[in-house]
Amino acid sequence: MPVHTTHGPEGNQGRGVGLGLALVSAVAFGGSGVAAKPLIEAGLEPxxxxxxxxxxxxxxxxxxAVRHRALVRRRPVLLAGFGLLAVAGVQACYFAAISRIPVGVALLVEYLAPAILLCWVRFVQRRPVTRAAAVGVVLAVGGLACVVEVWSGMGFDALGLLLALAAACCQVGYFVLSDQGAGAGKEAPDPLGVIAYGLLVGALVLTVVARPWTMDWSVLAGTARMDGGSVAxxxxxxWVVLIATVLAYVTGVVSVRRLSPQIAGVVACLEAVVATVLAWVLLGEHLAAPQIAGGAVVLVGAFIAQSSTPAKPSDGPVAGGSGAGGSGDAEGVLSAPESGA
Structure with a gap:
């Protein structure tokens, strides 16, 4: 599936297509939690x-995966790391989190990923971080304090919040691993191939951990409750497999090839908005006014953090990124700068 970055007079059309694809990706990823949570409540383990x-x-x-089988020989560590962190780690921690706390809160906690990533850039990679990026981190943390209502003694399940934070850390691992494959020109691994093998690795790991042979398969033949209604x-x-995973990843990868990191980051922030609104409408998970305001601050801080992080010398990718969980899903940094999950 060849993807071309557009430049020149035809670039505007390419960017328009990229913006539309990025929007589709954000909406698709944002809908993963509201489709998965009823399955969990119907009797399936996260x-x-x-x-x-x-x-x-x-x-x-x-x-x-078959088409890009040469990646197994060329980038085995990248494929294994991507499968363990960006697929298995993010998905498992996020789905476990939404089984204990509201979908919107879990996703907003994941938006601490840019803040954690900036700490990695500053203290591990010892690269400079702009003042604006530091302000973004402070805003994200302050907004999160409003979301979880620290003044009332953390009104949400502590383990659920820790699991959401673990998903954010797994997204940081994804960004760091993705950075290894960027800037290599024609030698850069094809992102679609990396995603395909990442899913295969993740499936193998999760097979051992989740032990699907113990699953109650009869749940899939029944119905699940969504805010008083029933859905097959x-x-x-x-929806979770085809829309919130396959479509979300593929459209995200293609869109990031056509957009700048800043624009991709802005659109990726819509994932949290979509997830919160859908959880409100479909699952009846209402948030109080201070939590909504705090969520808006988290998104603003995440955007400032990801868009203000300096690029590497030699035109490397932007180190910061906009995270998203449910989905798990940060999908575009493998051969272009970055995109939200």
Whole structure:
């Protein structure tokens, strides 16, 4: 699936297409939690839902893995790390988190990923961080304090918040690993191939951890409750696999090739908005006014943090990124700068 970056007079049209694809990706990723949570509440374990999502997407992407089989020999460490962190780690921690705390809160906690990544850039890689980026980190942390209502003694489940934070850390690992494949020109690994193998690795790891043979498969033949209504479980699973995983990853990868990192980061921030609104409408997860305001501050801080991080010398990728979980999903940094998950 060749993807070309557009330049010159035809660039405007290419950027328009990229913007539309990025929007589709953000909406698709944002809908993963609201489709998965009813399955969890219907009787499936969070890890079983993660396994179904990743294994199903891996089967769909299998032809791309066959096409890019040379990556196994050229980039085995990158593929293994991507599968463990960007696929298995992010998905498992996020889905476990939404089983204990609201979808919107879990996703907003994941938006601490740019702040954590900036700490990595500053203290591990010892690269300079701009003052604006530091301000973005402070805003993100302050906004998160409003979301979790620290003044009332952390009104949400502590383990759920820790799991969401673990998902953010896994996204940081994704950005660091993705940085290894960028800036190599024609030798850069094809992002679609890396995603395909990442899903395969993630599915293998999750098979051992989730033990799907112990899953109650009868749940998929029944219905799940969504804010008082009933939806076929297989329909929700199909949405999670085809829309919130395969479509979300592929459109995200293609869009980031056509957009600047700043524009991709702005659009990626819509994922949290979409997830919160859908959780409100479909799951009845209402947030108080201070939490909504805090969520807006988190998004603003995340955007400032990712867009203000200095690029490497020699035109390397932007070190910061906009995170997103449910999905798990940061998908465009493998051969272009970065995109939100």
């Amino acid at each position: 890890l079983h839902v993660v396994w179904l999502r990743v294994a199903g997407a891996a089967l769909v992407m299998l032809p791309l 479980a297989w329909l929700l699973l199909g």
